Amino acid sequence: MYHSAFCSVDVFQPRMLAARFSCTLNTHNVRIGHCTKVPRNVNMQKLQHGYLFPEIEKQELMHLKMHPHANVIDLGVGDTTQPLPTIVTSSMVDFVHGLSTTAGYKGYGPEQGEKALRKAITVAFYKDLGIKPSEVFVSDGAQCDITRLQLLMGPNLKIAVQDPSFPAYIDSSVIIGQAGKFVDQAGKYKNIEYMTCGPQSNFFPDLTNISRTELIFFNSPNNPTGHAATRKQLEQLVDFARVNGSIIIFDSAYAAYVTDDSPKSIYEIPGAREVAIEVSSFSKFAGFTGVRLGWTVVPEELLYSDGFPVMHDFNRIMCTCFNGASSIAQAGGLACLSPEGLRAIQSLIDYYMENARMLVDALTSLGLTVYGGKNAPYVWVHFPGSKSWNVFAEILEKTHIITVPGCGFGPGGEGYIRISAFGQRDSIIEASQRLKYLNYQEQN
Numbered sequence: 161m162y163h164s165a166f167c168s169v170d171v172f173q174p175r176m177l178a179a180r181f182s183c184t185l186n187t188h189n190v191r192i193g194h195c196t197k198v199p200r201n202v203n204m205q206k207l208q209h210g211y212l213f214p215e216i217e218k219q220e221l222m223h224l225k226m227h228p229h230a231n232v233i234d235l236g237v238g239d240t241t242q243p244l245p246t247i248v249t250s251s252m253v254d255f256v257h258g259l260s261t262t263a264g265y266k267g268y269g270p271e272q273g274e275k276a277l278r279k280a281i282t283v284a285f286y287k288d289l290g291i292k293p294s295e296v297f298v299s300d301g302a303q304c305d306i307t308r309l310q311l312l313m314g315p316n317l318k319i320a321v322q323d324p325s326f327p328a329y330i331d332s333s334v335i336i337g338q339a340g341k342f343v344d345q346a347g348k349y350k351n352i353e354y355m356t357c358g359p360q361s362n363f364f365p366d367l368t369n370i371s372r373t374e375l376i377f378f379n380s381p382n383n384p385t386g387h388a389a390t391r392k393q394l395e396q397l398v399d400f401a402r403v404n405g406s407i408i409i410f411d412s413a414y415a416a417y418v419t420d421d422s423p424k425s426i427y428e429i430p431g432a433r434e435v436a437i438e439v440s441s442f443s444k445f446a447g448f449t450g451v452r453l454g455w456t457v458v459p460e461e462l463l464y465s466d467g468f469p470v471m472h473d474f475n476r477i478m479c480t481c482f483n484g485a486s487s488i489a490q491a492g493g494l495a496c497l498s499p500e501g502l503r504a505i506q507s508l509i510d511y512y513m514e515n516a517r518m519l520v521d522a523l524t525s526l527g528l529t530v531y532g533g534k535n536a537p538y539v540w541v542h543f544p545g546s547k548s549w550n551v552f553a554e555i556l557e558k559t560h561i562i563t564v565p566g567c568g569f570g571p572g573g574e575g576y577i578r579i580s581a582f583g584q585r586d587s588i589i590e591a592s593q594r595l596k597y598l599n600y601q602e603q604n
């Protein structure tokens with residue numbers, strides 16, 4: 161329920177209050193107080209409810225009502241759980257103490273990020289790939305950069321996305337006005353190209369069936385499938401973008417989890433500098449989901465159709481719409497990229513990947529078809545012929561474990577559930593034991 165002095169919304173005595181304030185009732189019989197004359201953004205109206213996590217929460221609450229003593233294990237939300245290494249927190253603490261001194265006080269920093277951090281990012285993530293510090297724009301996270309990139313590109317173009325995919329690509333596209341109507345039956349928006357990425361094609365789209373779009377969002381390692389695109393797949397993607405004159409927005413938020421020789425950056429692929437932007441993040445790499453720090457690389461060679469460099473416009477967006485990442489977060493980010501910081505962070509990544517291995521083993525031993533968990537902290541489990549929400553409910557009922565129904569990531573996720581390996585080790589051990597109650601082997 162929402163309350164404010166002028167526009168309280170409640171469902172009690174709505175008609176009486178409506179009369180008193182000469183206001184109207186909306187279609188849900190909810191009193192609407194003083195209304196401005198500002199129409200609602202039609203794009204916001206088009207947006208489907210972000211129902212996935214609220215619905216999961218609702219299901220969890222209902223479950224707890226029925227089983228008040230249940231020890232529910234949440235392997236749903238992809239949020240990190242392990243404490244930050246002290247080298248990282250102490251660098252932020254030192255910086256904060258400095259802010260209380262004349263010598264250490266700092267106000268606005270460069271909108272593009274501190275020079276030292278931009279340089280450290282090129283060294284840590286783009287060694288030998290020719291990325292210059294001036295091409296790195298430090299930000300408050302990948303999700304915010306995705307939206308700023310949509311603002312940069314504007315409403316008059318079309319995007320392609322992997323199906324299933326991280327929902328921010330589609331939602332930001334709808335908000336900026338690129339998408340058409342949502343078609344309930346298909347579970348898709350018009351004017352968005354959904355690129356099916358299932359196991360039948362090793363989680364890569366059949367590009368011969370994909371029509372040209374100006375932008376192609378591509379996430380690898382992928383949330384939710386956990387698949388890291390192979391070098392060959394990314395070569396095909398870059399080639400496809402070059403032929404079509406498209407721009408790839410490559411989201412490498414989980415690159416640090418790659419354990420095989422799959423590329424960690426799109427710039428490992430020859431020719432990518434002329435067709436790709438890369439967004440990335442300290443969130444899953446270093447546990448900065450709450451601290452907030454990310455970056456976007458826009459190479460100098462990336463040009464619009466009239467030859468104007470995209471980088472100059474993105475710089476303008478960052479100056480106008482952002483104004484620079486928190487200096488405290490940047491101090492922490494710099495510490496993450498020191499040799500000691502990188503070592504400490506690697507042990508966190510190893511911890512989550514050991515969790516993933518345990519979950520994969522437990523699920524595989526049930527005879528289930530399990531993907532992911534090798535190059536990403538997500539395990540993607542197939543339940544052929546079942547609806548994701550039914551599987552979610554069954555797992556919750558039998559094991560008190562929260563997962564995420566795959567259909568929440570797009571129609572291509574129907575029949576799957578996503579399990580996050582970001583939990584505490586004791587929860588993962590307990591969850592691996594409880595999953596045995598599913599007894600799939602006996603049923604099959």
Ligand SMILES: Cc1ncc(COP(=O)(O)O)c(C=O)c1O
Pocket residue numbers: 238300301302303304326379383411413440441442443449453454
């Ligand atoms: C693929 C992907 N990109 C970006 C983000 C968000 O990153 P950030 O915390 O930097 O905004 C997430 C978060 O779950 C994600 O899964």
